[in-house]
Amino acid sequence: MNQNANNRSQRAARQLLESWQRSGITHLKRVVPDPKLVTQDEPEPETPSERTILPVSRDVQTVAKPEILTQQTVVPTKEDSTEPDDSQKEMGVPRTTKSNLVKADRQAELDIIADQVAQCKKCPELASTRTQTVFGVGNPKAKIMFVGEAPGADEDKQGEPFVGRAGKLLDKIIEACQMKRSEIYIANILRCRPPGNRNPSDEEAANCRGFLDAQIEIVDPDYIVCWGSVAAKNLLHSDLPIGKMRGQFYDYGRARVLCTYHPSYLLRNPSAKKNVWEDMIYLFQDMGIELKSS
Ligand code: URA
Numbered sequence: 001m002n003q004n005a006n007n008r009s010q011r012a013a014r015q016l017l018e019s020w021q022r023s024g025i026t027h028l029k030r031v032v033p034d035p036k037l038v039t040q041d042e043p044e045p046e047t048p049s050e051r052t053i054l055p056v057s058r059d060v061q062t063v064a065k066p067e068i069l070t071q072q073t074v075v076p077t078k079e080d081s082t083e084p085d086d087s088q089k090e091m092g093v094p095r096t097t098k099s100n101l102v103k104a105d106r107q108a109e110l111d112i113i114a115d116q117v118a119q120c121k122k123c124p125e126l127a128s129t130r131t132q133t134v135f136g137v138g139n140p141k142a143k144i145m146f147v148g149e150a151p152g153a154d155e156d157k158q159g160e161p162f163v164g165r166a167g168k169l170l171d172k173i174i175e176a177c178q179m180k181r182s183e184i185y186i187a188n189i190l191r192c193r194p195p196g197n198r199n200p201s202d203e204e205a206a207n208c209r210g211f212l213d214a215q216i217e218i219v220d221p222d223y224i225v226c227w228g229s230v231a232a233k234n235l236l237h238s239d240l241p242i243g244k245m246r247g248q249f250y251d252y253g254r255a256r257v258l259c260t261y262h263p264s265y266l267l268r269n270p271s272a273k274k275n276v277w278e279d280m281i282y283l284f285q286d287m288g289i290e291l292k293s294s
Contacts, residue, residue, distance in 0.1 A: 094213070094253025099220035106140035109218045113211060117191050122207040126192035131156045136187035136215050143287070144183075145221035145255070146170070147212070149230040149262065150190035150200050161186045166263040170227070173263070177280050177291060185219045187212060189234045205234045216255065223283060224255045228262025246279055249286065258283050 099106070114135040121127040134151040137160050146162075154164030162170050174181050190200045190208050200208075212235075216224070226232040229242040236250055236257065245259040260279040261272050277293075284291045 095217060095220050096254050098254065099218075101218075101220075103139075103141045106218050106220075110136070110140055110215065113214045113218070117211050120191070120207075120211075123192065123204045126190070126194065126204060129195050130192040132159045133191045134159055134161055134188065134193070135191055135211075136185060137161060138181070138185035139183055140185065140219055142183060142185035142219055143222045144179075144283075145185045145187065145216065145219055145224045146227060147224055147231045147235060148186070148188045148227045150188050150197075151193040152197050153193065156193035161188050162263075165267060169263040169266060173276065173280065176277070177284060185215070185221060187215050189231055199230060200234075205230075209234070216253070221255050223287070224252060224257045225283065226257060226259040228265060231262075232259035246275065247282065256286065 101109075114133075117133045117135050120133065134155045138145075148161060148166075151161060152164050152166070154167070155161055161167070171181055174184065189205050189212065191211060192204075192208075194200055194204070224235070226235055226245075229245075232238060232240075232242055232245050235252060236245075236259075238245060242259055242261060246261075248258075250257040250259075258279060260276050261269075266273050266276060281291050
């Protein structure tokens with residue numbers, strides 16, 4: 001690895017750690033996995049039984065990173081990052097090797113972050129108007145993580161992401177992909193509801209970023225789906241419209257990131273559902289799974 005790439009990667013790691021600290025994450029114990037527990041961890045459902053497995057041919061998916069990312073982001077790619085082994089690794093730095101933590105340990109780490117989120121008052125307006133924080137939900141060892149925008153009224157009431165109308169549509173998409181909601185990990189750019197469901201401000205997204213990065217770091221998904229332009233723009237620091245970001249993978253640490261339309265947009269524009277279905281086919285094909293239209 002050349003010196004420039006090394007410096008870039010170290011800078012990315014430092015910035016991410018600082019964003020964690022700005023978000024109020026002051027400590028996180030790195031759990032050393034108990035070898036006994038490793039063998040007790042339940043096997044991950046690789047694929048539901050009816051799925052057809054395609055030969056995995058990742059080379060078809062090698063997509064050049066768009067200029068906007070190469071110019072503006074500090075997202076380390078698999079090739080140019082230095083990855084300390086797990087014992088030296090700082091939490092919050094995007095992973096470039098697979099986490100070896102068992103499910104229970106990941107859940108324990110997520111619980112610590114969730115407690116810190118519940119006490120967060122970095123965004124005074126959001127902290128004073130929320131019913132509760134909405135941290136995230138799902139399999140702490142999920143292969144796929146969904147990232148949405150921010151809680152709405154239903155999520156604010158129930159404390160869980162994507163439980164309103166958009167969430168019901170998301171559930172249908174998950175079902176069409178022959179998956180269960182519980183197999184996926186679901187979070188948002190923000191953990192508090194913006195009043196009137198307005199878009200998150202840049203400052204709010206930055207305040208909450210450390211929490212999101214912590215969730216990504218702990219769950220360590222192979223794939224992240226950004227639902228809508230707010231998720232895509234904030235995770236990848238891109239200003240491209242979502243229509244231009246679709247149809248290719250981006251790197252975020254170890255994860256491959258796919259961007260698609262938000263379910264709320266689909267409720268208003270049902271004709272875009274076919275585009276989202278194409279995106280799901282593209283995602284699952286990369287995982288070696290052929291999705292069948294029912
Ligand atoms: N929309 C989102 O982006 N996230 C939610 O949790 C609910 C609706």
